[in-house]
Amino acid sequence: MFFSDNNKHLKMDKKLKGQCAIVTGASSGIGQAIAIELALNGADVAINFHSNDEGAADTLQQVQNAGAKGILIKADVGREAEVLRMYEEVYKEFNTVDILISNAGIQKDNPITEMSLEDWQAVLDTNLTAGFLCAREAIKEFQKRSIPQNEKRSAGKIVFISSVHDIIPWGKRTNYTASKGGISMFMKSLALEVAAKKIRVNSISPGAIRTNINDESWKDPEEAKKMLDLIPYKRIGDPEDVAKAAAWLCSDDADYITGATLYIDGGMTLYPSFEEGA
Ligand code: NAD
Numbered sequence: 001m002f003f004s005d006n007n008k009h010l011k012m013d014k015k016l017k018g019q020c021a022i023v024t025g026a027s028s029g030i031g032q033a034i035a036i037e038l039a040l041n042g043a044d045v046a047i048n049f050h051s052n053d054e055g056a057a058d059t060l061q062q063v064q065n066a067g068a069k070g071i072l073i074k075a076d077v078g079r080e081a082e083v084l085r086m087y088e089e090v091y092k093e094f095n096t097v098d099i100l101i102s103n104a105g106i107q108k109d110n111p112i113t114e115m116s117l118e119d120w121q122a123v124l125d126t127n128l129t130a131g132f133l134c135a136r137e138a139i140k141e142f143q144k145r146s147i148p149q150n151e152k153r154s155a156g157k158i159v160f161i162s163s164v165h166d167i168i169p170w171g172k173r174t175n176y177t178a179s180k181g182g183i184s185m186f187m188k189s190l191a192l193e194v195a196a197k198k199i200r201v202n203s204i205s206p207g208a209i210r211t212n213i214n215d216e217s218w219k220d221p222e223e224a225k226k227m228l229d230l231i232p233y234k235r236i237g238d239p240e241d242v243a244k245a246a247a248w249l250c251s252d253d254a255d256y257i258t259g260a261t262l263y264i265d266g267g268m269t270l271y272p273s274f275e276e277g278a
Helices: 005-013 029-040 053-065 080-094 117-142 174-197 212-219 220-230 240-252
Strands: 020-023 044-049 070-074 097-101 156-161 200-208 261-264
Touching: 005 200, 020 029, 020 080, 029 044, 029 053, 029 080, 044 080, 053 070, 053 220, 070 080, 070 117, 070 220, 080 117, 080 200, 097 240, 117 156, 117 200, 156 174, 156 240, 174 200, 200 240, 212 220, 240 261
Parallel strands: 020 044, 020 097, 044 070, 097 156, 156 200, 200 261
Antiparallel strands: none
């Protein structure tokens, strides 16, 4: 059969063809970009969202434009009953799931003495407990598959979207950093627990990425300059910088990678203040 160079290129790009992904918090920012990138790589996508109906509809349109199937699932992933319903809806539409991107996240910043238990709990629920709930259900499905140990493909993939603040402390954000630090050990322990079942579990820890979560920082020129001082590569990241890495991490090209954290941060974790030496 003859393939033109262009067709060959398209064929090679569809590394996730035939797979189904769930992306949580996919109505904006990094989650939206990942949903679209997975679709461009051939995966069908369940687009979870919480409150931004318009953003979710935009994601769905772009997933379909990429030639993939998409469904919208409104659910608060910090609540067990809603996560169980989300998976039921996914199975009704796609029968199974191959990829989980646990991305939903919030910040509720305050000095420790002013931080309410409610704000502490809300951040832990959305950023950490949601990862546990979604991963538990995904793994129940993944472990139904039996893949020979020496094959370079896995029974399922999970990627947690964590943060550089899983290792960089951050004042007035103790709830956020506790949640992201928690993801780090949860991810590694889970990766160890399910590796022999040929299930891969990894994290991506972004640095400063231009999204709604930090718009106060990059919209104000003074704040943006302060942010750039923390980035040796001297540019604020785009959601696509994270999305392309997530799609690769979910592909069989990354089959030997499990229990790893990929920092996508323009060097933010390289101790920028040491650039010039002591
Ligand atoms: P964002 O605010 O655009 O996206 C967060 C998404 O999570 C939103 O779509 C929101 O609706 C959704 N969400 C919130 N609570 C939810 C819930 N209970 N159930 C379902 N969905 C819910 O911001 P973003 O920057 O795209 O954030 C995505 C992830 O990336 C977060 O986990 C965030 O902590 C992480 N992150 C972002 C940056 C950055 O610089 N933007 C850096 C490091 C880590």
